[in-house]
Amino acid sequence: xxxxxxxxxxxxxxxxxxxxxxxxxxxxxxxxxxxxxxxxxxxxxxxxxxxxxxxxxxxxxxxxxxxxxxxxxxxxxxxxxxxxxxxxxxxxxxxxxxxxxxxxxxxxxxxxxxxxxxxxxxxxxxxxxxxxxxxxxxxxxxxxxxxxxxxxxxx
Amino acid sequence: xxxxxxxxxxxxxxxxxxxxxxxxxxxxxxxxxxxxxxxxxxxxxxxxxxxxxxxxxxxxxxxxxxxxxxxxxxxxxxxxxxxxxxxxxxxxxxxxxxxxxxxxxxxxxxxxxxxxxxxxxxxxxxxxxxxxxxxxxxxxxxxxxxxxxxxxxxxxxxxxxxxxxxxxxxxxxxxxxxxxxxxxxxxxxxxxxxxxxxxxxxxxxxxxxxxxxxxxxxxxxxxxxxxxxxxxxxxxxxxxxxxxxxxxxxxxxxxxxxxxxxxxxxxxxxxxxxxxxxxxxxxxxxxxxxxxxxxxxxxxxxxxxxxxxxxxxxxxxxxxxxxxxxxxxxxxxxxxxxxxxxxxxxxxxxxxxxxxxxxxxxxxxxxxxxxxxxxxxxxxxxxxxxxxxxxxxxxxxxxxxxxxxxxxxxxxxxxxxxxxxxxxxxxxx
Ligand code: SF4
Ligand code: SF4
Ligand code: SF4
Ligand code: SF4
Numbered sequence: 001x002x003x004x005x006x007x008x009x010x011x012x013x014x015x016x017x018x019x020x021x022x023x024x025x026x027x028x029x030x031x032x033x034x035x036x037x038x039x040x041x042x043x044x045x046x047x048x049x050x051x052x053x054x055x056x057x058x059x060x061x062x063x064x065x066x067x068x069x070x071x072x073x074x075x076x077x078x079x080x081x082x083x084x085x086x087x088x089x090x091x092x093x094x095x096x097x098x099x100x101x102x103x104x105x106x107x108x109x110x111x112x113x114x115x116x117x118x119x120x121x122x123x124x125x126x127x128x129x130x131x132x133x134x135x136x137x138x139x140x141x142x143x144x145x146x147x148x149x150x151x152x153x154x155x
Numbered sequence: 156x157x158x159x160x161x162x163x164x165x166x167x168x169x170x171x172x173x174x175x176x177x178x179x180x181x182x183x184x185x186x187x188x189x190x191x192x193x194x195x196x197x198x199x200x201x202x203x204x205x206x207x208x209x210x211x212x213x214x215x216x217x218x219x220x221x222x223x224x225x226x227x228x229x230x231x232x233x234x235x236x237x238x239x240x241x242x243x244x245x246x247x248x249x250x251x252x253x254x255x256x257x258x259x260x261x262x263x264x265x266x267x268x269x270x271x272x273x274x275x276x277x278x279x280x281x282x283x284x285x286x287x288x289x290x291x292x293x294x295x296x297x298x299x300x301x302x303x304x305x306x307x308x309x310x311x312x313x314x315x316x317x318x319x320x321x322x323x324x325x326x327x328x329x330x331x332x333x334x335x336x337x338x339x340x341x342x343x344x345x346x347x348x349x350x351x352x353x354x355x356x357x358x359x360x361x362x363x364x365x366x367x368x369x370x371x372x373x374x375x376x377x378x379x380x381x382x383x384x385x386x387x388x389x390x391x392x393x394x395x396x397x398x399x400x401x402x403x404x405x406x407x408x409x410x411x412x413x414x415x416x417x418x419x420x421x422x423x424x425x426x427x428x429x430x431x432x433x434x435x436x437x438x439x440x441x442x443x444x445x446x447x448x449x450x451x452x453x454x455x456x457x458x459x460x461x462x463x464x465x466x467x468x469x470x471x472x473x474x475x476x477x478x479x480x481x482x483x484x485x486x487x488x489x490x491x492x493x494x495x496x497x498x499x500x501x502x503x504x505x506x507x508x509x510x511x512x513x514x515x516x517x518x519x520x521x522x523x524x525x526x527x528x529x530x531x532x533x534x535x536x537x538x539x540x541x542x543x544x545x546x547x548x549x550x551x552x553x554x555x556x557x558x559x560x561x562x563x564x565x566x567x568x569x570x571x572x573x574x575x576x577x578x579x580x581x582x583x584x
Contacts (some may be wrong), residue, residue, distance in 0.1 A: 084186035085307065086315040103329065105293055105321030106170045107184025119182055120190025124537065146320060146330070148307035148344040 008035040010063060014056045016046050034064065061155060062137050074132050074154055075124065075143070081151035082121045088143035088152060089115045089122065094129045115143065122151075159558045159584070161185055162243065162448035162540030163192035165550035166310050166317075173560055186311035193541055196561045200522055202535035203564045216531065219566070223573075226493075226517045226532045227580030233491035234513075237260035237484070242270075242447035244496030244570050245545030245557065249449070249456045251574035252495060257469045258581050262489070264480050265453035266497050268465040271413055271443050287440035289316075289551045294323035296440070298334045298401035302425075303361070303411020304444040307344035310550075313444075316382070318405065319348065325402075334397045338364075339411060352395045356385030362417045365424040371395045372431045404432050409444040445550050448539065449496075452548035484510050495519040495570055496539070499527040519570055536570045537563035545571065 012031035019026045023043045025033070033039045041060060047053045065074050089095055089108045096103035098112035098133050108116040131138040132154070144152045156172040163186070171184035175444060180194045195201075205222035206214040217225075230236050238256040241249050242265060249265075256263035292299075299318045304506075306313040314320055320327040336351035337343065340360065346352040353359055364384030370376040372395065383391040398404060408428065412421055425441065432439030445451060454464045461467045466477040477483055484507050492514045500508045501524060508525075518530035527533045539544050542563040546554050563569070 082187070083307070083311045084188075084190065085311040086184070086186070087320055089319045090315045102324045105316040107168070109170075109172065109183055115372050117184055117186070119180070120185055120187040145348060148314075 003119060008032045011035055011060065012058045014051055014063070015044065016050075016056075018046070020046060023047060058139065062132070062139065065133055065137070075127065075130060076153045076155075077122060077124060078151045078153070079121050083149060083151075084117045084120045084122060085148065086117055086122070087146040087148065089113065089117060091142045091146040093140070093142070094126075098126075098129070117140045156181075156183060157558075157560055159193070159560045160540055160547075160555055161189040161193065162547060162557070163189035164310055165445045165448055165450060166313050167547055167549040167555050168312055168316070168447055169555055169558075170316075170481050175262060175561060188311055195522070196416065196538060196541050198522060201534065201564060202520060202527070203567055204535060206527075206533040208531045208532075210249065214530075217463055219534075219568070222534060223531050223576050223580050226534075226577055229491055229515055229517065229531065230259045230261075230493065230577075230581055232257075233259065233261070235489050237489040237492040237514075238263045239492055239509075240266065240495045240497035240499055241453040242450040242497050243539050244444075244449060244453075244455055245543055245546040245547060246449065246452040246554075247545045248495065249453050250460070250573060251571060251578065253460050253467070254575060255493070255578050256467065258578055260469050260471070262477055262480075263457065263459070263461075263465070263467045263484070264464045264477070265450070266447060266502075267445070267450050267454050268480050269503070270445055270447075270448075270450060279450070284578070287442055287551055288553060289335035289549065290553075292403075292440060292551075293317045293321050293326070295325045295438075296323075296403045296405035297326065298336070298397060298404045300336045300338065300398075300406040301345055301404065301444075302338045302408040303340075303413070303415070304407060304409025305339065305343040305345045305348075306407075306444065309409070309446065310444060313407075314345070318407070334401065336394055336397075351390065351397070353386050353390065353394060356382075356433035359417060360384035360386075361412060361415055361421050362424070364426060365421060367391065368395055368398075369424060369427055369431065371567060372399060372428070389456060398432065402437060403439075406439060406441045408441070413443065442551060445498075450545040451550060451552050452546070455548055455552065462492040481507060489514060491515045493517040493519075494526050494530075495536075495574075498524040498526045500524070500529060534573055535564075535567045536573060537567055539570075543569045543571070545569075 008031040010030055011034050015027045017027050023030050047057045048093050089102050092114050095113040099108055099110045102108050114126050114129050115122050131140045141154050144154045156174045159173050161168045161171055171467055172178050173182045178197050178541050184283055204216040205219050207217040208214050236259050238252050238261050253263050319329050319335050326332040335349045337346045337349040338353040340355050340357045379388050413572045415421055429439045429441040455518045458464055461474045463476050466480045468477050493510055500512055512529040516530045517532045518527045519534045520527045540557050541561050542558045542559050545557050
């Protein structure tokens with residue numbers, strides 16, 4: 001998968017830089033440890049609570065995406081909610097290029113798509129192809145938006 | 156993996172595949188409901204032997220030939236048997252059901268009369284449903300309306316295969332190229348991503364809303380209150396405008412409208428609305444969201460053989476329509492009943508289920524149900540779709556050839572085979 005190294009300065013510039021210590025340390029220390037994956041972004045609560053940091057938060061989230069491994073990346077499925085409706089399969093632009101029939105409503109049948117409904121429940125079979133990851137790093141959310149039952153969470 | 160067709164609901168998905176390994180089913184493309192349905196081939200509670208109720212009232216296993224003999228006698232000696240169910244049967248089995256009703260001079264009726272009887276009275280579909288193809292909806296419908304139905308819950312793949320999400324010939328961007336409206340009396344999952352989320356007041360909201368819509372389209376609206384059927388007027392007007400502006404409207408309606416207390420009014424209004432929207436180059440396709448895989452097949456087959464959609468009384472010369480099957484049942488006009496392709500006793504309203512369960516009955520079923528529990532004779536049968544060939548009609552009336560992937564347990568016949576034997580038994584003795 002893509003580059004897993006992120007420069008702490010890049011992260012620091014996007015943090016609130018108030019040294020409020022709500023995370024238990026200074027902003028710079030937080031940035032360094034964030035780059036090393038020793039802390040989680042959500043521990044910087046002001047980022048999430050204050051409207052003024054909204055854009056910075058999104059940028060930070062995109063920056064650290066490649067740091068996360070497959071189990072904790074930017075997309076999470078709640079299999080207990082999923083009905084296997086296939087909305088996500090049909091709307092995902094990556095699926096449309098990997099298996100063009102899916103964009104016209106057909107079930108994903110190859111191993112090339114991001115999503116595929118198996119045994120009645122959707123599975124993410126090629127997470128690294130998602131456009132949120134490098135090189136594209138797009139703020140795509142169409143699968144999340146298309147899920148009727150909130151089974152997809154993107155952060 | 157082998158291609159198959161899912162009979163789990165009326166969407167009848169034919170783009171799915173399955174494989175069976177070590178008594179488990181693996182599937183691709185089947186929704187949760189469909190996977191569970193297909194997985195029932197491995198169910199531990201499968202019926203495998205005919206059962207006959209003894210004098211003590213207990214059901215005991217018997218051979219298939221004695222079960223057929225007993226059933227044939229029961230039907231022959233009966234003055235007016237009801238030949239009932241069919242929504243989950245193949246079209247070929249339904250044809251034989253009609254034949255059986257004919258040779259026993261009984262009444263043929265299907266789930267359709269309960270699910271959607273009212274819309275035939277409303278002449279919404281001129282005695283036949285399905286004059287639109289869902290593939291056309293996918294390719295050209297630029298305004299999708301769901302009214303009184305929540306496909307996210309009941310028809311899982313409807314929106315992704317044919318309506319809200321897919322791209323189509325004239326729909327280059329999929330979801331973005333369509334307007335989506337969902338009308339209901341409560342907020343539903345299907346409203347997510349709808350442009351118009353219209354929540355009607357319970358009871359008379361639908362009638363008021365439809366009337367205002369018709370007036371708006373006819374240009375005869377004079378005064379609008381603050382709310383129309385519970386919907387803020389401004390939302391109502393914007394919905395009406397987008398309905399009028401659309402090239403092709405696809406309107407799917409469900410139980411919420413059909414079984415509303417005002418169905419006698421709403422359905423004719425709906426027919427009128429559909430007519431108004433069909434003008435010049437504009438189309439409005441109106442379709443009921445039936446539940447089962449072959450409800451439409453039961454209607455089509457019945458119309459093809461008898462010109463009546465359901466509730467057909469085979470009298471000495473030809474057929475006549477039963478006025479109200481419900482009244483006929485509660486007034487004890489039948490003296491026996493055969494039920495196939497539906498667990499009638501679980502789904503019918505109490506008084507009807509009670510009246511039916513007191514009759515001598517023959518049940519064809521894959522699994523034990525309330526209907527088989529009460530039956531005089533129980534026949535195990537193969538599962539439609541997974542274990543049978545044949546045809547079913549998708550909700551839009553498109554015929555789909557089944558592609559079975561499993562074999563029924565040893566000695567378990569298809570409904571088709573069993574009904575042929577039963578007809579022979581009735582005729583020959
Ligand atoms: S919580 Fe955020 S803003 Fe506060 S010190 Fe830590 S990094 Fe800085
Ligand atoms: S975020 Fe976009 S690219 Fe990624 S899986 Fe969802 S729809 Fe596909
Ligand atoms: S859209 Fe949601 S419910 Fe449907 S298959 Fe995808 S995750 Fe499951
Ligand atoms: S939508 Fe209906 S027909 Fe399609 S897979 Fe699901 S249950 Fe089967």
